Amino acid sequence: MxxxxxxxxxxxxxxxxxxxxxxxxxxxxxxxxxxxxxxxxTRAPRGSEKNGRQYYFVSRPEFEKMIxxxxxxxxxxxxxxxxxxxxxxxxxxxxxGRDLLLDIDVQGAAQIQQKLPDATGVFILxxxxxxxxxxxxxxxxxxxxxxxxxxxxxxxxxENYDRYNYILVNxxxxxxIRALRAIVRGERLVRAGRPLSVExxxxxxxxxxxxxxxxxxxxxxxxxxxxxxxxxxxx
Ligand code: 5GP
Numbered sequence: 001m002x003x004x005x006x007x008x009x010x011x012x013x014x015x016x017x018x019x020x021x022x023x024x025x026x027x028x029x030x031x032x033x034x035x036x037x038x039x040x041x042t043r044a045p046r047g048s049e050k051n052g053r054q055y056y057f058v059s060r061p062e063f064e065k066m067i068x069x070x071x072x073x074x075x076x077x078x079x080x081x082x083x084x085x086x087x088x089x090x091x092x093x094x095x096x097g098r099d100l101l102l103d104i105d106v107q108g109a110a111q112i113q114q115k116l117p118d119a120t121g122v123f124i125l126x127x128x129x130x131x132x133x134x135x136x137x138x139x140x141x142x143x144x145x146x147x148x149x150x151x152x153x154x155x156x157x158x159e160n161y162d163r164y165n166y167i168l169v170n171x172x173x174x175x176x177i178r179a180l181r182a183i184v185r186g187e188r189l190v191r192a193g194r195p196l197s198v199e200x201x202x203x204x205x206x207x208x209x210x211x212x213x214x215x216x217x218x219x220x221x222x223x224x225x226x227x228x229x230x231x232x233x234x235x
Contacts, residue, residue, distance in 0.1 A: 007093040008187055009116050010034075011102045011109045011164075014124035015154030017136040019170045021054075023124065024103050026177045031184050033098045037089040040066065043081035046141045074104065074111035079149060083108065099188075106160040113163065120187050121164035122180070122210075127171045128225040129155075155226040161219065166210045169222065182207040 014020040028036055040056045042063050051057050058066075063082045067075060075084030085102055093100040102112065102119075112119050126132035132154060136147045161167055166183050170176045186207030189200050196204065208214060 005097075006118075007090065008099040008191060009090070009102065009112065009119040010099065010184060010187070011104060011112055011119050011121045012124065013104060013106050013109050013121070013157070013160075013164070014170075015126065015132060015157050016150050017132050017139065017154070018124045018126045019135065019173065019176070020103060020124050022173065023170065023176055023180060024101065026173075027180050027184070028101065030177065030181055034184065035089070035093045035096065035098045035100050037085050037093075037100055037102045039083050039085055039102075039104065040072075040075075041081055041083045043079070043083075073115065074108045076105055076107035076111070078105050078107070079146070079153070085112070099184075106157050106163070110160075110163065120166070120183070122166045122168060122183060123161045123164035124168045124170050124176070125158065125161065125219070125222055126154075127169055128222055130225070158223060158226050161223075162212060165212060166207075167212055167215045167219065168210055169215075169218070179207070179210050183210060 012020060012024060024036070028034060038052065038054070038056060040058055040063060042058060042060050043055075045051070045055070045057050049055065049057075060082065063075075063084065066072060066084065066086075071086055071088070072084040073087045073090060075082060077083075083105065085104060085108065090100060102108070104112070109121055113121065126135065129151070133147075133151060136142065136150060142150070168176055168179050168183075182203050185200075186204045189196060189204055
């Protein structure tokens with residue numbers, strides 16, 4: 001994008017354990033001019049997480065002061081902790097002529113979509129509930145109680161999939177990265193509004209495969225795996 005253009009805001013949401021962080025990190029190394037919005041959170045750092053890299057780790061009073069000062073574009077409470085996107089990242093992206101990538105939950109995504117209706121939402125799904133549970137356990141960074149809470153929460157979050165423009169089922173990492181790159185490039189191409197080369201047209205067609213309207217049919221079995229037996233999802 002040019003420095004005067006509005007940045008494209010990409011929102012990526014997924015139940016925790018869907019492999020989202022890996023995908024986001026890979027995407028950032030492979031796509032130019034895309035900035036990651038480092039969120040603020042009151043949760044404690046996990047494992048190798050560093051302040052200012054994955055998150056800015058702050059206390060509850062500090063976070064609440066930022067809310068009062070209007071510093072957040074959106075914020076939400078997730079698993080008894082605050083998470084929020086600082087407004088300044090959007091301004092900085094615009095100034096630097098870069099697009100912005102937000103890794104936020106479904107509540108935050110809904111707030112952004114209200115404020116920035118042109119934002120592009122991508123929802124990442126695990127192949128099924130069992131795979132998600134295995135991934136959460138393998139990560140072994142969370143207690144059993146947290147894992148169970150996150151599974152219940154995942155079932156609820158997943159029901160919001162149809163608020164997103166694109167849906168990606170993260171089965172094979174390489175395939176998912178390819179899809180994400182195509183989605184980012186595709187949105188840039190559409191918004192550039194110029195004639196496309198043959199290669200660009202192919203990229204766009206590939207990205208289109210992941211549009212909500214084109215994946216609905218394939219989602220049913222995944223959604224069913226997260227629903228209690230006998231629940232058809234309320235129509
Ligand atoms: P985790 O604790 O696993 O890093 O993140 C928990 C959830 O918070 C994830 O769904 C993540 O996308 C979401 N999250 C991270 N940063 C933000 C943020 O700034 N705002 C909102 N609303 N959610 C966020």
